[in-house]
Amino acid sequence: MALDLKNIHIGSMIQSHVEQNEFEMTRICKFMRSSETEIEVMYLQKDLPTNVLLRWSKLLQYDFFRVYSQYLILFAPQKSNIQSIKQKEDKKSALPQFRKNLYTQEIIDFILELVRTGKRTKKQVMEEYNIPKSTLYKWLEKY
Known part of the structure; x- marks a missing residue:
């Protein structure tokens, strides 16, 4: 299955x-504390609550x-350097700060496919x- 990052x-x-991994429904229901019907409904959901997604x-x-x-990483606008410096001067965030430029193999493959198929130029x-x-x-x- 190709990953469509614009339409998750x-x-x-x-x-x-x-x-793909042939998980048994009984195991899934037991772990998720849900009925088979509830699991089937989850499969139809475009979004799920974070606690459910974590499970x-x-x-x-x-x-x-x-x-x-x-x-x-691919679609969110990056902060400008001025914004970034000003934010650091104003206050420290209680949330952890992550580097934006960590590219996974899936992202690299996605980008290279765009270039190789001619959908985007370099x-x-x-x-x-x-x-x-x-x-x-x-x-x-x-x-």
Whole structure:
């Protein structure tokens, strides 16, 4: 199943993972503390509450939250340096700070597919996703 990061349907992703790995429904129901009908309804949901998604991630041993992180890496606008400096001067956040430029293999494959299929030029990829020129060329050479 190709990952469509612009249109995430977490329920179908979970269902696909369950089917691929042949998880038994009785085990799923017991772990999720839900009926078979409730599980089937979850498969139809585009979004799920975080506590439910966390349980699915534990059961299936797959980080479904990373799908959303990859979306943010690719599509969320980056802060300008001025904004970033001003925010640091104003106050420290109680939330953990993460680096935005951590590229997973799925993201690299997604970007390279855009370039190789001609859907985007190298320049468009660099501008749209804020990927440094040297990084893109290293990926093209390596993969």
